[in-house]
Amino acid sequence: MNPQRGICSLNTDIAVDARNVGKIYGAGAGAVTALGDVSIAIEKGEFFTLLGPSGCGKTTLLRCIAGFETPTTGTIHLSGRDITYDPPYQRPVNTVFQSYALFPHLTVAQNVGFGLKMQGTSAANVANAVERVLALVKLEAFADRLPQQLSGGQQQRVALARALAPEPEVLLLDEPLSALDLKLRKEMQSELKRLQTETGITFIFVTHDQEEALTMSNRIGVMSAGALLQVGTPHDIYESPVNRFVADFIGETNFLEGEVEAGQVRIGTGDLLGVDLDGQTGAVTLAIRPEQVSVTAADAQISGKIAEATYLGTDTHYTIGLSDGSHLVARVQSNSAAAFSVGDTVGVAIDAKAVQVLKS
Amino acid sequence: MSRRHTPGRSKGVNGWLLSTPALILLLLAASGPLIIVAIYSVLEKGDYSGVRWILSGEGWFRVLFEKDIFDQTISLADANLSIFWRSFKLSIATTVITFAFGLPTAWFIATRPAKSRAFWLFLITIPFWTNLLIRTFAIMEVIRNQGILNTFLMHSGLISEPIQILYTDTAVLIGMTYVYLPLMVLPLYAAIDRFDFRLIEAGYDLYASRWQVLRGVILPIIKPGIIAGSILVFIPSLGAYVTPRVLGGGKNMMIGNFIELQFGQGQNWPLGAALSTVLLLVVLVSLLVYTRASSRDNPNG
Known part of the structure; x- marks a missing residue:
């Protein structure tokens, strides 16, 4: 024992x-x-x-x-x-x-x-x-x-x-x-x-x-x-x-509202995310951890605008405004890529496998 | 200018000057009578009352001894000793009983909601604003043979003859307990009010029963309140005058009444003064012993 x-x-x-x-x-x-x-x-x-x-x-x-x-x-x-x-x-x-x-x-x-x-x-x-x-x-x-x-x-x-x-x-x-x-x-x-x-x-x-x-x-x-x-x-x-x-209480979490559509989830911006649905249908909430969001200069799945950038030493927090007015917080390593500044248009990629689908 | 040069000294002088009224008051009001009493105790008694200004040990001698009028043999003054013993015994008993009643009462008040505590404390202090003599006669009305208590007991068939309580030591004890109870409750309340009730839970959590929590946690922590209350009850009990006079009926004298007797009918001021000094010394010694004893079981010691 x-x-x-x-x-x-x-x-x-x-x-x-x-x-x-x-x-x-x-x-x-x-x-x-x-x-x-x-x-x-x-x-x-x-x-x-x-x-x-x-x-x-x-x-x-x-x-x-x-x-x-x-x-x-x-x-x-x-x-x-x-x-x-x-x-x-x-x-x-x-x-x-x-x-x-x-x-x-x-x-x-x-x-x-x-x-x-x-x-x-x-x-x-x-x-x-x-x-x-x-x-x-x-x-x-x-x-x-x-x-x-x-x-x-x-x-x-x-x-x-x-x-x-x-x-x-x-x-x-x-x-x-x-x-x-x-x-x-x-x-x-x-x-x-x-x-x-x-x-x-x-x-x-x-x-x-x-x-x-x-x-x-x-x-x-x-x-x-x-x-x-x-x-x-x-x-x-x-x-x-x-x-x-629970998702909100434990650690920082982004919540995106969406609708299940043909095995995928259509979020407010109109983009489809191929998340693991686990049999859920109808309106759902996606819980996305900030470290599961990556930010690129190039076009990606979703595009957004940097609304806020907070330098925290090893990490930098970006608050990204999406086209439907919702916000996503991304945590990226400070030294990994070129830093973005407020107002930059960026591509946002979400690690779909890591996303939690919650009932709305 | 000189003030600026010696600020320290002038401040000190001013300090002394400002406290002269207090010092004079202390000297005249506190020490003065004591000194007079001490001097009278070593003078010769006057023919009817008062003193003659001749140095004499008679007053002090008569505290403990008596001389036979006829054969001049010296023996212990049994009457005096029994009065001392009764005073001491009744005062201790009063202290113990007021504590037994005072602790639950103080606990009850301290555990009421903050708003209603003032009300309960007010009830406790009401008797203070009533004349002591009236309160004592009220007790007399309760315990006398045709009084409330005996009438009630006889009507309810519990007794057929009234119980003689008035003019016994029990009556004096009941009276003093009633009169001095607030003096026990108030310091106990102050101590319990500061007590951290979470410690009781800690005690229970660590396998202490209710009794063990009381003995091992609550009582040691509120000890300052217990000491203060006991002193406040014991000292005036020892010198009580009105209560034993009214409820003890002159037979069951305490030191206070005995002293009064010497200044009045006894016409022996030096003995009265010596007895007063003895009472003062007894109080001082008890205080000393009590505070010593209660600080000795300090965990650091």
């Missing part, structure tokens, strides 16, 4: 199995549905990310798994055991809180040992475990400090160590990196990945940052408005989004 090698070698056992979980706050006319009807199976040893904009229900789902919320409908199983109504302190699940929620009156070592102590572990064993976990997050030197004497990144590590120390079956992480600056966030991303690999613990990570989700996860569940839209590997989610929302 080697949990870090993608899903193929993952243990087939299910760690968390949520079935038809729904959460409604309030009752009657003022009721708010935070979670619709979500079913999800998270495998053991997996780094699973719940991704979605704020208010999409991802944190509610996490809190249901942690036990801070009781689902209005549905059940949650942990390693085959129904834990839907168990209190949080009876679940072998630990949480890294967005605010860290470190105990301000306890030292780093006491914070990290808190869970084990509450479980009734002997003092000597607690001390050993604390030492081991602090070494894992490289905070051995700070064992006797109080949380407020640490930097944000260090507090983050303490929160992580505290949640890992009792060796939970599942570790829940609620946007733990959102309070860190960019550089620290990048560091912690690889740190988290390393810790997950080393400990083999199932991680369920909640974030609204699509890049974070793509770089860290074995699988991603994209959520919106209390519903789970798509579950898949980062590759699946990026390359074959199921709908416009």
